[in-house]
Every structure is written in structure tokens, then in C-alpha cells.
Amino acid sequence: MQEIKVQLSQHKKDKPAQEQLPFGRFFTDHMFVMDYSKDKGWFDARVIPYQPIVLDPAAIIFHYGQTVFEGLKAYITKDQDVLLFRPEENMKRMNRSNRRLCIPEIDEDLGLEALKKLISIDRDWIPNKEGTSLYIRPFVFATEPYLGVAPSTTYQFVIILSPVGAYYKEGINPVKIAVESEYVRAVKGGTGNAKTAGNYASSLKAQEEAEAEGYSQVLWLDGKEHKYIEEVGSMNVFFKINGEVVTPELNGSILEGITRKSVIELLKHWNIPVIEKKISMEEIYQAHGEGKLEEAFGTGTAAVISPIGELNWENHKLTIHNGETGELSKKIYDTLTGIQTGIKEDPFNWVLKVE
Ligand code: COI
Numbered sequence: 001m002q003e004i005k006v007q008l009s010q011h012k013k014d015k016p017a018q019e020q021l022p023f024g025r026f027f028t029d030h031m032f033v034m035d036y037s038k039d040k041g042w043f044d045a046r047v048i049p050y051q052p053i054v055l056d057p058a059a060i061i062f063h064y065g066q067t068v069f070e071g072l073k074a075y076i077t078k079d080q081d082v083l084l085f086r087p088e089e090n091m092k093r094m095n096r097s098n099r100r101l102c103i104p105e106i107d108e109d110l111g112l113e114a115l116k117k118l119i120s121i122d123r124d125w126i127p128n129k130e131g132t133s134l135y136i137r138p139f140v141f142a143t144e145p146y147l148g149v150a151p152s153t154t155y156q157f158v159i160i161l162s163p164v165g166a167y168y169k170e171g172i173n174p175v176k177i178a179v180e181s182e183y184v185r186a187v188k189g190g191t192g193n194a195k196t197a198g199n200y201a202s203s204l205k206a207q208e209e210a211e212a213e214g215y216s217q218v219l220w221l222d223g224k225e226h227k228y229i230e231e232v233g234s235m236n237v238f239f240k241i242n243g244e245v246v247t248p249e250l251n252g253s254i255l256e257g258i259t260r261k262s263v264i265e266l267l268k269h270w271n272i273p274v275i276e277k278k279i280s281m282e283e284i285y286q287a288h289g290e291g292k293l294e295e296a297f298g299t300g301t302a303a304v305i306s307p308i309g310e311l312n313w314e315n316h317k318l319t320i321h322n323g324e325t326g327e328l329s330k331k332i333y334d335t336l337t338g339i340q341t342g343i344k345e346d347p348f349n350w351v352l353k354v355e
Contacts, residue, residue, distance in 0.1 A: 001110050002045050004032075004117050009049035018129040021165035023302065028122040028134075032114045032159040036104055042157065045110065047118050050160070058145035060152040065198045066142035068097035071301045072258075073133040073164075074119050074354065076126040077342035082119060082354040084136075085340045087112055089258045094138060096256075097194040102151035103140055111138065111157075116354045118159055123354075127163045131171065133340075135164040135302065167234065167302040168216055172333060174309025174323055175298075177232060178215035179281055180206045181314055185233060185253075187223035192230075192253030203233045215312065221281060223253065229279045235298030235306060236260035239284060240328055242292040249276040259299040263332055265348060272328070281313055288318045295326030305333040 009029045016026045027050055034045040060066050070090045075083045091108035098105050115136060119126075126134040138159045142152030168175050183206040186192025191199060203218070210218045219237065222228040229248050231237055236257040238247045245267055250256055267274040287293040296308035307330075309323035320326075338344030339351060 001107065001113065002043070004114060005044075005046040006117070006121065007046065007048045008121070011049070013050075015125060016163060018127045018132055018163075018165075021127060021129075021132050021163060023164045023167045024135065024162050026163055028125040028161040028163070030118060030121050030161075032118045032157075034106075034114070034157045036155040036157070038153045042104070042106060042110075045114060047114075047121055053156070053158070055143055056145035058147055060142035060144050060146055063147060064142075064149055065196070065201070066101055066103065066152055067140060067197050068094060068101055068103060069137060069139035069195050069197070070094045070097075071195075072115075072136045073301060073340070074126055074136060074161075075133050075341045076123070076128050079342075081342060082123055082126060083340065083342050084115070084119075084352045084354060086258055086262065086350050087115060087352055089261070090138070093195065093256060093258070094140070097196060098140060100191060100194040101196055103142070103155060106140070106157055114159060118161065119354050122161055125161065125163050127165075132163065132165050135162045136160075137162065164302075167300075168306060170216065170306075172304075172306070172325070174307040174321075174325055175216040176214065176310040176312070177217055177219050177298075177308050178210040178213060179311055179313040180210070180218040180220055181226055182206070183218075184223035184226070185220040185230065188252045190223075190253060193250070193255055195255065200233070207233070213312075219311065222251075227280045227282070229281060229284070230254050231257075232298050232300075235300035235303045237298050237308075238263065238296065239279070239287075239293060240295040240326065241284075241287045242294070243273070245272060245274040245328070246279055247274070247276055248279055251278075257299055257301075259301055259304065259336070262336065262348075262350065263299050263305075266332060266335060269347070284311070285313060285316065285318065288320070293318070293320060295329055296320050297326070297329040297332070304337060305329055
């Protein structure tokens with residue numbers, strides 16, 4: 001494995017207050033960078049002071065969006081240990097996204113070493129107040145100056161760190177979600193299951209319209225029939241119906257969330273029935289009408305577990321669990337954050353300590 005060089009910053013920034021820490025607005029003192037060229041492969045792995053990236057205006061990323069990203073979090077325990085949650089899963093998913101976007105794969109062990117090195121250098125940026133963490137954003141982008149539509153021959157892999165609070169202004173209180181019946185996020189065969197910028201760019205219009213109506217985000221339906229539930233864009237989605245938990249099955253257009261996977265494993269561990277299947281919005285509407293829709297919640301790295309208090313589907317407002325956090329959502333939130341922050345036992349070996 002190549003050596004990671006380190007150049008420390010001479011100008012340490014002021015850290016933000018931990019009270020009401022926003023999501024993704026503050027960045028630490030250092031960043032990790034590595035370059036790729038066809039003849040050298042990935043080379044020059046380095047931690048450097050946090051700084052702007054200079055690119056040619058013709059760089060492929062600006063024109064054709066050849067880029068992927070990841071998101072994970074580091075937590076600091078009472079004993080000052082730094083914990084990462086299933087980071088190897090992020091490295092694997094980053095390479096799955098890379099393959100879909102024709103970006104050369106990155107050595108997952110090197111990616112993990114880079115994460116650990118950068119975090120240990122900026123470890124005093126990890127906030128410790130409840131509900132806060134250090135959000136880690138690895139990303140890869142095409143740097144070759146070329147206006148033809150073709151995979152780049154040069155790339156950069158960068159990791160930045162951001163001390164964060166809750167993703168939604170509601171914190172861990174229930175959010176209101178609008179079911180999107182017009183726009184679509186992804187279709188089978190497209191890039192919906194890759195973590196790539198275009199999926200998020202195409203979601204902005206619907207998001208903006210939903211926000212104007214007082215909703216936090218939109219719930220996407222399938223791109224073909226506009227019937228089946230997919231995801232919320234920054235979260236996967238779960239419903240508890242009549243004692244059973246259901247979540248849309250992975251179908252090629254849904255993001256394979258690591259929190260989603262962990263929640264399924266947790267529910268199985270608790271012997272709570274959990275099923276991955278195609279779920280139509282009609283089924284959810286009916287279950288609600290029959291009083292069987294007990295809870296709904298989103299799962300994601302940024303959002304962790306976000307209870308859903310209301311769904312608006314074609315002007316039918318479905319209030320879920322009286323607009324309050326359900327018992328199961330709360331139990332999953334407490335267990336997951338407990339494991340992530342080292343307060344709770346980790347029977348699954350999900351947590352990795354940064355030495
Ligand atoms: C994450 O949960 O880490 C994500 O990548 C969602 C992001 C769009 C905030």
C-alpha cells in the first residue's frame with residue numbers, strides 16, 4: 001500500500017459552537033487528496049491543509065458530472081476513542097458507484113487508511129454533544145479538460161470532514177414528506193443506485209416545490225409507473241404495518257443504504273418481522289385508512305433515523321402515529337446511535353476504532 005504523506009496546516013481555524021451545529025457548513029483544518037492518471041494509476045496520497053481545488057474550466061466533472069461520493073460519520077466516546085460505523089461498507093459502495101460511472105476503482109484498504117489518518121489528524125474537531133458527529137465526505141471526480149463525452153483519463157479522490165448536528169431542522173422529531181407524483185429520481189438501468197451527483201441535481205426541483213408547501217423532502221415513486229415507493233433521496237424508507245416492517249426491495253434504482261442494511265439486520269436480531277418488497281403508495285394509503293399504518297421512518301447516514309409524521313399523497317394528508325415519534329423508530333434510533341457512539345454494546349462488530 002502506498003504511503004500517505006502529511007503536510008500540516010499552519011493556520012488552525014476556529015471551531016464552531018456545538019449548540020445548534022448546522023449540517024455541512026463547517027470544515028476541518030485538513031483534507032485528503034490522491035490523483036489518478038492512466039499511466040500511474042492512483043498516486044500521491046496526501047493529507048494537506050484544507051484548501052480550494054483548482055481545475056481547468058473544461059474539466060469533465062463540470063460538463064458531464066462524472067463523479068461519485070460517500071457519506072459516513074465519526075463519533076468520539078466518553079473515553080475519547082474515535083469510532084467509525086461500518087466504513088468498509090462505504091468503501092465497497094464507493095467502488096460500486098465508481099464502476100457504474102466508469103471511474104477507476106480505489107484500493108479499499110488505502111481508502112480506509114486515508115480516512116483514519118485524516119480523522120486522527122483532525123480529531124479535536126469531532127463534536128461530543130448529543131446528536132452531533134464528524135461527517136466524512138469522500139468523493140471522486142473527473143479532472144481531464146475535454147469537451148467530448150467520454151470517461152476522463154485523470155481523476156482526483158478527496159476526503160473532507162465537517163462537524164455536524166442534525167440533518168433536518170426538526171432534529172429527531174418527525175418530518176413531513178410529500179409523495180412526488182410528477183418528477184422522478186431514477187429509473188431501472190439508470191444511476192439511481194450509484195451515489196453520484198446527477199441523482200441529487202435532478203431531485204432539486206421537486207425538493208424546492210415540496211419545501212414551498214411546508215414539506216422537508218419528497219418521497220420518490222418508481223420512474224415507470226409512478227406507483228411503487230423508492231426512497232426519500234437522502235434516506236431509505238421503512239413502514240410498520242400491522243406489526244410487520246416493510247421497506248422497498250433493492251431494484252437497481254434505489255440507493256443501497258448502509259443504515260438501511262443495518263436496520264434490517266437489527267430488526268432480524270430482535271425477531272421483528274421485516275420484509276423487503278415492492279410497496280405501492282396505494283397499499284400505504286389503504287393501510288393508513290384501515291388504521292394499520294403504525295409508523296414510518298427514513299434511514300440514512302446524515303439523517304440517521306428520521307420518523308415521518310405526515311405523508312402527503314395527491315392532497316391526501318396521512319398523519320402517522322399522531323405526528324409523533326413511534327416506539328420502534330425511537331428504539332432503533334437509540335440502539336443505532338448507542339452503538340455508533342460506543343454507549344451500547346456492538347454485537348455485530350459494526351464499529352471500527354480509529355487508533
Ligand atoms: C448521507 O446520508 O450521508 C447522504 O449521502 C445523504 C446526503 C445527500 C446528505
